[in-house]
Every structure is written in structure tokens, then in C-alpha cells.
Amino acid sequence: MIDGDREQSGAGANAALAALSEAAALTNASDAHDASLRQSWLVLRSGTRWLAIPADSVREVVLKNFITRVPHAPPQMLGVILIRGRLVPVLSLEGLLRCGAADVAAPTLPRLVVLAGKHSEAAIVADEVRGIVELADISTQNQAGPGTRPGFVRAEISWEKRLLCILDPQQLLAATLGEAESP
Amino acid sequence: MSESVAAAVPIVRCFAGEQGCGLVAAAVERMQESESSCPHLSDLLGIPSAPGAERRTLHLFAYGRRARVVVDGPTAIGTIGASDLIPAGRLLRLLRNGPVLGFAKDAEKIVLLLNVAWLLEQAA
Numbered sequence: 001m002i003d004g005d006r007e008q009s010g011a012g013a014n015a016a017l018a019a020l021s022e023a024a025a026l027t028n029a030s031d032a033h034d035a036s037l038r039q040s041w042l043v044l045r046s047g048t049r050w051l052a053i054p055a056d057s058v059r060e061v062v063l064k065n066f067i068t069r070v071p072h073a074p075p076q077m078l079g080v081i082l083i084r085g086r087l088v089p090v091l092s093l094e095g096l097l098r099c100g101a102a103d104v105a106a107p108t109l110p111r112l113v114v115l116a117g118k119h120s121e122a123a124i125v126a127d128e129v130r131g132i133v134e135l136a137d138i139s140t141q142n143q144a145g146p147g148t149r150p151g152f153v154r155a156e157i158s159w160e161k162r163l164l165c166i167l168d169p170q171q172l173l174a175a176t177l178g179e180a181e182s183p
Numbered sequence: 184m185s186e187s188v189a190a191a192v193p194i195v196r197c198f199a200g201e202q203g204c205g206l207v208a209a210a211v212e213r214m215q216e217s218e219s220s221c222p223h224l225s226d227l228l229g230i231p232s233a234p235g236a237e238r239r240t241l242h243l244f245a246y247g248r249r250a251r252v253v254v255d256g257p258t259a260i261g262t263i264g265a266s267d268l269i270p271a272g273r274l275l276r277l278l279r280n281g282p283v284l285g286f287a288k289d290a291e292k293i294v295l296l297l298n299v300a301w302l303l304e305q306a307a
Contacts, residue, residue, distance in 0.1 A: 068292075068295075074277055082269070120272050
């Protein structure tokens with residue numbers, strides 16, 4: 001092969017590699033874009049409200065056990081519970097969202113969903129846990145304006161003929177435990 | 184100068200209804216039979232009392248104040264050390280100046296460590 005041909009084939013291969021690399025980068029970007037629109041959520045019912053929590057914010061789900069009431073604790077706190085030696089405050093979402101207790105039979109036992117914050121954790125009572133679901137971009141489906149909901153409710157969307165309340169766990173912990181404060 | 188932390192603190196264990204509680208033994212002058220004229224710990228804490236429980240009156244003295252409070256039994260004297268305490272993190276901030284100073288563990292049950300200063304103020 002003469003030098004000119006070698007130069008041409010080298011340049012072509014290089015261009016082909018560049019194009020391949022570019023295509024791969026575009027594929028990754030597209031996947032990442034899709035991933036940002038889809039997210040896994042833990043769907044549960046607390047009282048009469050159906051709620052969704054980002055699955056990666058859930059530390060664990062445990063069966064609801066005896067909750068120790070803490071005298072003079074803030075009204076949004078039902079009490080505390082020991083989970084594997086950790087003292088975990090239990091929050092009343094019914095109180096925070098001003099929704100009543102539901103008069104429906106649940107197919108699952110009540111559970112505590114433990115939310116992980118940056119500096120602390122807290123549990124919420126789930127009367128029924130539906131499991132992990134994938135939801136498309138919730139911002140495009142929001143049915144409630146920002147002024148009509150508490151700060152820890154990111155959105156309200158329609159899901160399986162129900163109104164699903166999308167929670168922001170960090171905002172919830174900040175509102176109830178002062179999570180945003182410095183340690 | 185930082186305060187030194189005691190390795191173990193003597194406490195009086197008692198109950199408010201079914202809830203286990205503890206308060207510093209140094210603030211308890213004596214324990215007697217229940218007196219109906221004294222406030223009940225359950226009422227002060229807002230916890231349902233246990234109707235059939237054996238009751239005692241604790242005579243408290245601390246911070247230059249005296250008060251009597253009725254508690255549910257069984258009562259006992261013991262010590263509490265760092266290994267008995269359950270770290271409460273930021274939760275304690277929310278409870279500051281209230282009746283609960285902290286939490287201890289006793290056979291997987293939570294014991295409320297009570298603030299004697301608050302009790303004296305409420306029961307006096």
C-alpha cells in the first residue's frame with residue numbers, strides 16, 4: 001500500500017470511529033434523557049390519599065409495630081419506633097395532608113415506610129402498599145398549582161383513576177424534622 | 184471548659200400507663216404509697232393511665248423546688264449508661280424544653296427519660 005492510500009484509509013477509519021463514537025454518545029444521551037423522564041416510585045395509601053415516593057429515597061419498608069408516643073412532640077409526629085436499634089420518628093401524613101382515615105379493607109398489613117434524608121430518617125404509615133411503579137415525566141401531568149399544595153407535595157397526577165400525590169421526601173423531612181438545617 | 188459526661192446515672196424506673204419512664208434518682212427524695220391529691224404522671228404527659236397498676240408517689244426535689252407526682256409501677260432503681268441510650272439525633276431539637284430528655288432501650292422497648300425540671304414545673 002502506498003503512503004497516500006494508507007493516509008486515506010487511516011483517515012477514513014478514523015472518521016468512521018469518530019462517527020461511531022458520536023452515535024454511541026447520542027444513544028447514551030437519549031437513554032439518559034428517557035431515564036430522567038421515567039422514575040421508579042413506591043406507591044402507597046395513607047388514610048384516604050394515594051401517594052408516590054421516589055423509590056431511591058426509601059430506606060426500608062417494615063411491618064407497622066408498636067409506636068411509642070412522645071409527650072409534647074410536634075403534632076405531625078405520631079411517635080417513635082425502634083428499627084434494628086435506630087430510633088425512627090413516625091410522621092402522620094394524614095395530619096400533614098389533612099386527609100381522613102379510610103374506611104376500606106386493605107389487602108396488605110399496615111407498614112412503615114422509612115424515608116432516608118441527608119442527616120436523618122423518618123417513617124410514614126402506609127395503610128396499603130401497592131409496590132414499585134414507573135411513572136412518566138410527572139411535571140407534564142401535574143394537576144395542582146403550586147399554591148394549592150404543601151411544599152413537600154411535588155405534584156398531583158392522575159393514576160389508575162385516582163389522584164396520586166407525588167411526595168418530595170427531602171422537603172417532607174425538612175418541614176417536619178428541620179432536615180435542611182446544618183447538622 | 185466542657186462538662187464531663189457521667190459514665191452511668193442512677194435513675195428511678197417507673198411507668199406512665201404502659202409506657203416505661205426513667206428520671207434521675209438524685210431528684211427523688213422518697214417514694215411512698217399513692218396519694219390521690221397528687222397529679223398523675225400519665226396526666227402530665229398526656230398518656231393513657233393503666234387502671235389496675237400499682238401506684239407510688241414520688242417526692243421530687245431539684246432546682247430548689249419540691250413536687251409530688253404519682254407514677255405507675257412497678258418502680259425500680261437502676262443505672263443508665265451510654266450503651267443503654269438510643270441516639271435520637273435531630274429529634275431531640277424538636278423536644279427541647281419538653282418532658283423528654285432522651286430515650287433508652289430496655290428489652291427492645293423504648294423508655295422515655297424524663298426531664299425533672301419540666302416535671303417540677305408541671306407538678307408543683
